[in-house]
Amino acid sequence: MNKFYKNILGGKAGIIGLAILAVLLLVVLPSSLQIFRLNLVGKYLTYAFVSVGLVLLWGNAGVLSLGQGIFFGLGGYCMAMFLKLEASDPITTKIQSTPGIPDFMDWNQLTALPAIWVPFKSLPFSLFAVVAVPALLAFILGSAMFKRRVGGVYFSVITQAFALILSLGIDGNQGLTGGRNGITDLRTLWGWDIRSESAQYVLYFVCCLLLIGCILVGRFVVSSRMGRLLLAMKDREDRVLFSGYDVASFKVFVYCLSAAMCGIGGALFVLQVGFISPSLVGIVPSIEMVIFAAVGGKMSLLGAVYGTLAVNTGKSLFSENFPQLWLFLMGGLFIAVVMFFPNGLAGLWESARARLSRLSPRSGAAKKIIPMPAMPQASNLVETEPKLP
Template structure:
């Protein structure tokens, strides 16, 4: 059996180009406000990369990735809210020392399940562990019963709706429809300043590349090859003796972990977390990010998240009432004309043209004439 290299030359160049875009080009050409917007876009790229593994490699279409994005975001928001809710900052409340929305809803003490979030290490652990735990429960319940395809997609969408309703209904514990807002500091560091937003943008970029390297390792490993085999011929893989359900559960949980990290970084970058980022609509938008970029490419998923969110912002600024139509039109156009997304457009159309131009422009060294050599030999 031949071993697959971790990264080909073309893939390395792709990683370097993306690094140049994120760490050099965008900071050089954008002001602090726009750079903060792209920092928010990068948080969605975490979800898109996870979807590229689940959907692109494993054939698992999840329409509920907003659940894991929101859970990670809420875990981080809970820590930040507790840090902002010191007795001194909340002295005007009926019950100082608890978040303001709890006081408004006449709670007199902090719920027990909030108390671990006084600790940053526990909060960071929860950012990954809570989405993974939810993903494991869903995956184990579905995949061990061989539920897949459109049925699995609908079930994950239902979970997104259920969690949204639960968060809104438990206003005294979650902030309700407003979410958790007025987040100020991280261990005393003011996250609301332009300098902090810029720093968080670069932290986003570094974490995103760590996630990309993990995803690249999975794609090139035996697990990655098995995922592709399961996507194309699941029954054949099962008859070969592999436990297909376990592999699906693992990759689904990995995608949830990526989404949870993205949600936590969104909370830090933007300064709030609300149920509008958990439900059905944001979950479908996250699938659009992956589809536009190319669900078979982890780098394409990142570009898709950046492009779609930039287009969404541009459409909403120029045409406030029509931006949803524009976003939908972009998705339809990509699906109809470029089914493999931006990555497919590059590999199938643009890259061959560039290689052809490169070969034509490369000078051909003239071959030495054979006749003089023959004469020289005769002499």
Template sequence: MGARGKRQAFWIEAAIVGAIALFLIIVMPVVLSNFRLNLLGRFLSLAIVALGIDLIWGYTGLLSLGHGIFFALGGYAISMHIKLEDADGGLPDFMSLYGGTELPWFWEPFYSFPFATFAVVTIPALLAGVLGYLVFRNRIKGVYFSILTQAATIVFFNFFNGQQKLFNGTNGLTNFQTLLGASVNTQSTQFVFYSLTIILLVGAYALCRWLTSGRFGRLLMAIRDDESRVRFSGYNPTEFKVLVFAVSGALAGIAGAMYTLQSGSVSPRLMDVAFSIEMVIWVAIGGRGTLVGAILGALLVNYARSFLSEQFAEIWLFFQGALFLIVVTVLPDGIVGWLKSQGIQSLRGRKQAFTYPSLEEDPEIQQERQELETKSSE
């Protein structure tokens, strides 16, 4: 594809993404109830973290089972500011219950809303960058990298779960009231959060599309396919993997903040190993290495979970496990991957079969056959 073709494809894709975003902002609030719209907003925020996982797993070949850490840290960062704003200069309500008399020193910067929003992005990104550097410089990859990220999730889960005075322990931070002077529980404020989630999702998709295009994207895929050859070619894969892991962590932090604002709470449950594995399942079902598949998988699985948990509260987990097994065994490239590799080809084959007559129906062949039959009879 030439430069002109690439520009046309870019503008077509941008137009499609913009149209979908406008549809979600303008049409869906009219069609859905407030409860369903809030659910859609939460699922769209989960699609942001799915994009980050697709970036690090689908394109770079690093399966992370610890993105729940970065997701929860983003939620805690924005929640700490809200709790301080609600306290109006005093201690957050839960600290008094546990006998706290002074605000911990690391809570004080979160009085500032700009600092809190900055922390939503930078704290998960820095943690991912440091963790990635310590792991990647020792050339740890594959299943060992997955085990390390899973172990980190267990460490953070137990730490936050046991800090009653600092983070309210198992209960987490709840009962949000105001943000920038506006009530966070009103319909208008929740619509602002919903719209902001869509804008951030579009921005995250654009960032991931930019990173995975061109030379940088080809280098990421080369690291995924044959890291040793990349190193022998003169590149240092460690730097690229650390960068991508940090970006992925930042996206997870943003997703966690938006999810927290729309769900009204954040707790160590978001750092549970099972939740991090669920994130991977979304990407696998949608199709890793496609970006669009990550978004589709997050929406599809979470909506299926919501519907099945309402209809079959006791056995919906079996449906989720069965869906994952079907995808792994029948559609290993996910839904979008199958559509790209086989679905479109099968549709083209059916279209050609419908458009062009078969050899038996070709008039020239029928005429030649009649002539042969006449000669043979003579």
């Protein structure tokens, strides 16, 4: 119990931070925003799953994937395939030349459901696939690359190429995937109309709770022994390797975990927004997701959520009012975050808090807060810990 309190909830400071986020997401926003705006926030929160995954992968393990949109999209497509099959039952689609298959297949002269679509008639399988398909692909890609010690910018460039491959592939197979338009016109989940207002509220809360769940999982990983190993790997990979740890396996695990989180985010995106298309898979969305995490602070799981919300709110405000300025601002944000605020909003918050507590008379508190969590002690780790199997 004590371990749960210290590691997963992160002690007193961690609980307070999490509680503030939970109150903001579960109480403040739903009570103050109209359903349209709340639905938008829900959409942004689905990107926050990607950011949380990136904090683990990039911030903690030092592996920058520019292709997280792949996994977001795969999760989304798995969900959308189920919803689309439910939306195209033989009665509603009886005007098609082949009733009972999704409309875009009919337009592409398909006469039977492709084999890959058949398992998605089942909801349990689809929900399983939302997590399993991205994780499996990440496992394949990750094992292939990390075991051969492909790292750094090479890994980033190859993941970017994969994002292009997948978005082109979805685009090119119109009969199988809906092509450029994606999968649209989704209506019900097991007979429950997901477009109604009450459903949108429910889905929003489900999204928030799952996100908090992901943050807790992330904290568990970061605070575990593996989390310390990941940090050590980020700073001195060869040293960890020569101490007898299987560096590649740890990286593969984190990559799969982040992919699974992206998949959940993608599925929730489909449920709340009602469509999925290759434009959410390609290079541009994938790299934008990185900036969400970077703005929040690449080491901070909670910061990732705030960063995602801040950038997306800014994006919708600016592109509504000054569409000309938005790309300048976004570009400037990339550069500024990298050059001046490497720890993002979380870093700013930490330094502001440190300064405040230095001003206040109870300066003893400052000492506890100032040390950054980013200091791995690789040498201690190696001496005190037994080899992992």
